[in-house]
Amino acid sequence: MGLRGTVSPNLGNLSFLVILNLYNNSFGGHFPKEICWLHRLKVIDFGHNKFIGEIPAPLGNLSQLQYLYLDFNNFSGSIPQSIGNLRQLKILYTSFNQMSGLIPQTISNMSSLVDVQLADNYFSGWIPKEIGYLDKLEYLILANNSFRGSIPSKLLNISSLKRLEVEYNYLSGTIPSDTRYSLPSLENIHFDHNNFVGNIPKSIFNASKLIQFQFSVNEFSGTLPNIPFEDLRNLTHLALSGNHILSNLPKSIGNITTTHFWADSCGIYGNIPLEFGNMSNLISFSLDGNNINGPIPSTFKDLQKLEAFDLSNNGLKGSFIEELCEIKSLVQLTIEYNKISGVLPTYIIEVDFSSNAFIGNLPLEIGNLRAIVLLDLSGNHISSNIPTTIGSLKTLQDLALADNKLNGSIPTSLGDMVSLISLDLSQNMLTGVIPKSLESLLYLQSVNFSYNRLQGEIPDGGPFKNFTAQSFTHNEALCGNSRLHVPQCVKQVKKTSMAKKLLLKCLVPIVVSTILVVALIILLKQKKRKSNESNLERGLSSFGVARRISYYELVQATNGFSESNLLGRGGFGSVYQGKLPDGEMVAVKVIDLQSEEKSRSFDAECNAMRNLRHRNLVKIISSCSNLDFKSLVMEFMSNGSVDKWLYSNNHCLNFLQRLNIMIDVASALEYLHHGSSIPVIHCDLKPTNVLLDENMVAHVSDFGIAKLMDEGQSKTHTQTLATIGYPAPARTNMTDVTASLIKIKTLVLGANGV
Numbered sequence: 040m041g042l043r044g045t046v047s048p049n050l051g052n053l054s055f056l057v058i059l060n061l062y063n064n065s066f067g068g069h070f071p072k073e074i075c076w077l078h079r080l081k082v083i084d085f086g087h088n089k090f091i092g093e094i095p096a097p098l099g100n101l102s103q104l105q106y107l108y109l110d111f112n113n114f115s116g117s118i119p120q121s122i123g124n125l126r127q128l129k130i131l132y133t134s135f136n137q138m139s140g141l142i143p144q145t146i147s148n149m150s151s152l153v154d155v156q157l158a159d160n161y162f163s164g165w166i167p168k169e170i171g172y173l174d175k176l177e178y179l180i181l182a183n184n185s186f187r188g189s190i191p192s193k194l195l196n197i198s199s200l201k202r203l204e205v206e207y208n209y210l211s212g213t214i215p216s217d218t219r220y221s222l223p224s225l226e227n228i229h230f231d232h233n234n235f236v237g238n239i240p241k242s243i244f245n246a247s248k249l250i251q252f253q254f255s256v257n258e259f260s261g262t263l264p265n266i267p268f269e270d271l272r273n274l275t276h277l278a279l280s281g282n283h284i285l286s287n288l289p290k291s292i293g294n295i296t297t298t299h300f301w302a303d304s305c306g307i308y309g310n311i312p313l314e315f316g317n318m319s320n321l322i323s324f325s326l327d328g329n330n331i332n333g334p335i336p337s338t339f340k341d342l343q344k345l346e347a348f349d350l351s352n353n354g355l356k357g358s359f360i361e362e363l364c365e366i367k368s369l370v371q372l373t374i375e376y377n378k379i380s381g382v383l384p385t386y387i388i389e390v391d392f393s394s395n396a397f398i399g400n401l402p403l404e405i406g407n408l409r410a411i412v413l414l415d416l417s418g419n420h421i422s423s424n425i426p427t428t429i430g431s432l433k434t435l436q437d438l439a440l441a442d443n444k445l446n447g448s449i450p451t452s453l454g455d456m457v458s459l460i461s462l463d464l465s466q467n468m469l470t471g472v473i474p475k476s477l478e479s480l481l482y483l484q485s486v487n488f489s490y491n492r493l494q495g496e497i498p499d500g501g502p503f504k505n506f507t508a509q510s511f512t513h514n515e516a517l518c519g520n521s522r523l524h525v526p527q528c529v530k531q532v533k534k535t536s537m538a539k540k541l542l543l544k545c546l547v548p549i550v551v552s553t554i555l556v557v558a559l560i561i562l563l564k565q566k567k568r569k570s571n572e573s574n575l576e577r578g579l580s581s582f583g584v585a586r587r588i589s590y591y592e593l594v595q596a597t598n599g600f601s602e603s604n605l606l607g608r609g610g611f612g613s614v615y616q617g618k619l620p621d622g623e624m625v626a627v628k629v630i631d632l633q634s635e636e637k638s639r640s641f642d643a644e645c646n647a648m649r650n651l652r653h654r655n656l657v658k659i660i661s662s663c664s665n666l667d668f669k670s671l672v673m674e675f676m677s678n679g680s681v682d683k684w685l686y687s688n689n690h691c692l693n694f695l696q697r698l699n700i701m702i703d704v705a706s707a708l709e710y711l712h713h714g715s716s717i718p719v720i721h722c723d724l725k726p727t728n729v730l731l732d733e734n735m736v737a738h739v740s741d742f743g744i745a746k747l748m749d750e751g752q753s754k755t756h757t758q759t760l761a762t763i764g765y766p767a768p769a770r771t772n773m774t775d776v777t778a779s780l781i782k783i784k785t786l787v788l789g790a791n792g793v
């Protein structure tokens with residue numbers, strides 16, 4: 040309803056009040072203690088507001104209370120012990136706050152509890168074993184906290200349990216396995232990103248209703264055949280990546296109906312059984328970084344719902360199954376670092392086929408890959424020239440064609456690939472000159488022309504100012520700046536007659552000055568029009584030019600960080616709206632330096648944003664940082680967050696807008712994961728962190744807990760971080776955003792034999 044302000048203590052006079060519903064407003068201030076004496080209260084819904092401070096202990100007086108929603112606020116402190124008196128309480132939500140401390144043991148008295156969601160806080164300590172006595176419990180969501188210790192064994196004997204989600208904590212130990220236990224209702228079990236060891240007990244799988252089974256990134260050992268897949272008729276998500284499951288793939292997996300199968304970096308060996316072609320619901324399949332050999336099973340072409348397919352870093356042999364590319368839904372196909380051979384498919388979408396053994400030409404149709412961001416065909420046997428149509432790949436950021444047998448010259452049209460960041464053409468047989476058109480590529484950060492037969496002058500403008508000799512070694516006759524360890528170019532001076540010289544001396548100044556005057560007039564006329572039109576272009580080109588903005592200027596811009604300029608407050612600190620002296624609107628994120636953690640989060644954000652530039656990321660204009668003040672100055676997004684649009688009554692998004700937002704967010708993520716020089720995992724993607732500019736273009740923001748993935752890490756983590764994780768508690772529409780991620784198009788064929 041968009042109500043704001045604090046809640047009046049006079050509410051405490053409404054002694055007959057049964058339901059107090061303030062859901063989804065902007066109420067701030069502390070939890071009003073006065074309501075703790077409204078003995079008839081059955082429902083308190085403070086969800087999605089801006090409340091701060093602790094939950095008052097007298098809350099335990101509300102003996103009739105059945106529903107307590109405190110999620111999505113800024114509550115801090117711990118859950119009071121007195122909560123144990125709420126014996127009627129069925130639902131307890133505190134997800135997405137800044138609460139800490141232990142889960143009180145008094146929880147064992149709350150025998151009516153059905154749904155407990157405490158995710159995304161700073162809770163710590165053990166999961167009290169008393170929770171095991173709550174025999175009506177259906178949902179226990181503790182994800183993203185700092186819980187330690189093991190899973191209480193009684194917890195896995197609550198027969199009503201439907202969802203047990205404890206991912207992203209520091210839990211350890213083995214999973215209690217007592218064959219007498221059964222979990223007949225269990226649907227989701229998320230144990231990923233903890234430190235569990237030992238076998239995955241068979242008894243857990245005696246849950247015939249299991250839908251999501253996510254155990255990635257733990258230290259589970261044992262083998263796969265141990266798992267009775269054939270009983271899991273409802274399974275849709277099977278995530279085992281990053282464990283030590285040393286075995287081959289049992290044929291019986293082919294009988295499960297899962298849509299997502301992830302088992303990266305598990306030490307799995309042997310062949311992929313033909314039976315896998317029977318998993319007809321499969322949407323995403325990944326076995327990256329195992330020791331699988333043999334061919335890609337021909338039956339994979341039957342997987343007509345497949346969207347993402349990753350077999351990178353294995354020992355697969357045999358020829359590429361071209362029919363795979365005919366699967367209409369397929370958007371990501373990654374088989375880099377295998378020994379696959381065959382003819383390069385002509386309908387590449389976006390592929391990394393590097394380091395394989397593909398042969399053939401680069402098809403002219405390559406220009407049709409309109410959304411491609413990464414094209415890596417290096418380390419194959421491609422033997423053609425580079426088609427000029429490649430210039431139409433305006434979205435391509437990474438082009439790697441190194442180590443092939445490319446010949447002919449480098450097309451000038453490469454200068455049209457305006458998004459290009461990295462270009463590697465080394466180790467081919469290219470001839471001719473390096474086109475001067477490349478000087479205009481604003482984002483170009485690295486090039487490699489080494490080991491070719493190039494000649495002529497190396498361009499020296501634009502990004503070329505920064506490139507070093509290592510990018511140009513071993514060519515036939517390149518010349519240019521001595522910095523690049525090449526001989527100076529010999530200018531061809533033509534002998535001109537005296538008459539011609541005279542003519543030149545007189546005519547040239549006249550012609551030049553006429554052109555200048557005309558140009559000036561045209562420029563002045565256009566300037567007005569342009570200043571409105573080219574906002575977007577300006578946005579693109581001015582990025583990267585870090586501006587210096589002093590603390591004093593920030594104080595002025597935000598009226599001394601006044602309350603009226605406050606846009607929002609979060610765990611990190613506050614964001615203010617400001618107006619720079621030149622009239623530009625900005626958002627200033629002031630980091631609350633109370634805790635070291637937040638200071639670290641600031642550094643993480645700076646670090647993450649430093650090298651990022653994308654239309655769908657919030658642009659950082661500057662940062663201002665000294666010992667006791669840290670801030671980031673960002674582009675101002677006049678339409679606020681997606682969260683606001685999704686959850687407030689006076690805003691509404693139509694279907695097309697939603698779709699566009701999804702595409703924008705997906706492009707941003709695609710860029711973060713694959714397009715930037717170091718892959719970045721945002722780790723905190725949610726509607727509040729997606730901001731809309733005046734044209735309703737979505738920009739992802741808030742990189743406070745982003746992770747930079749270096750090479751080694753990405754092998755083990757990228758795939759598993761892409762699991763659905765836990766869906767944000769019931770009422771969030773995270774799926775609005777995350778669903779779109781699945782549609783990202785990528786095709787990676789590097790290092791094979793195309």
Ligand SMILES: *[C@@H]1O[C@H](CO)[C@@H](O)[C@H](O)[C@H]1NC(C)=O
Pocket residue numbers: 193196197198217219220
């Ligand atoms: C498991 O729960 C059932 C009732 O749901 C109970 O009968 C049984 O004793 C419990 N088993 C253990 C080992 O606690």
Ligand SMILES: *[C@@H]1O[C@H](CO)[C@@H](O)[C@H](O)[C@H]1NC(C)=O
Pocket residue numbers: 218219220221241242245
């Ligand atoms: C699985 O559950 C069934 C009944 O639902 C029971 O008969 C069987 O013993 C259980 N098996 C295991 C391994 O727990």
Ligand SMILES: *[C@@H]1O[C@H](CO)[C@@H](O)[C@H](O)[C@H]1NC(C)=O
Pocket residue numbers: 269290291292294314
């Ligand atoms: C798959 O299921 C079918 C029918 O239910 C069964 O006959 C077959 O043995 C199963 N295959 C494997 C490998 O478990």
Ligand SMILES: *[C@@H]1O[C@H](CO)[C@@H](O)[C@H](O)[C@H]1NC(C)=O
Pocket residue numbers: 293313314315316317338
């Ligand atoms: C599974 O796949 C195998 C080999 O591709 C095939 O022979 C078998 O009939 C399939 N089984 C089912 C149950 O579809």
Ligand SMILES: *[C@@H]1O[C@H](CO)[C@@H](O)[C@H](O)[C@H]1NC(C)=O
Pocket residue numbers: 501502504505
């Ligand atoms: C050149 O490199 C330096 C340092 O690596 C960097 O600060 C600068 O922005 C680069 N210049 C261009 C034009 O890329």
Ligand SMILES: *[C@@H]1O[C@H](CO)[C@@H](O)[C@H](O)[C@H]1NC(C)=O
Pocket residue numbers: 441465466486487488489490509510
């Ligand atoms: C360019 O490629 C060659 C050969 O692959 C390599 O030795 C060299 O280090 C590369 N240069 C740069 C700047 O990456």
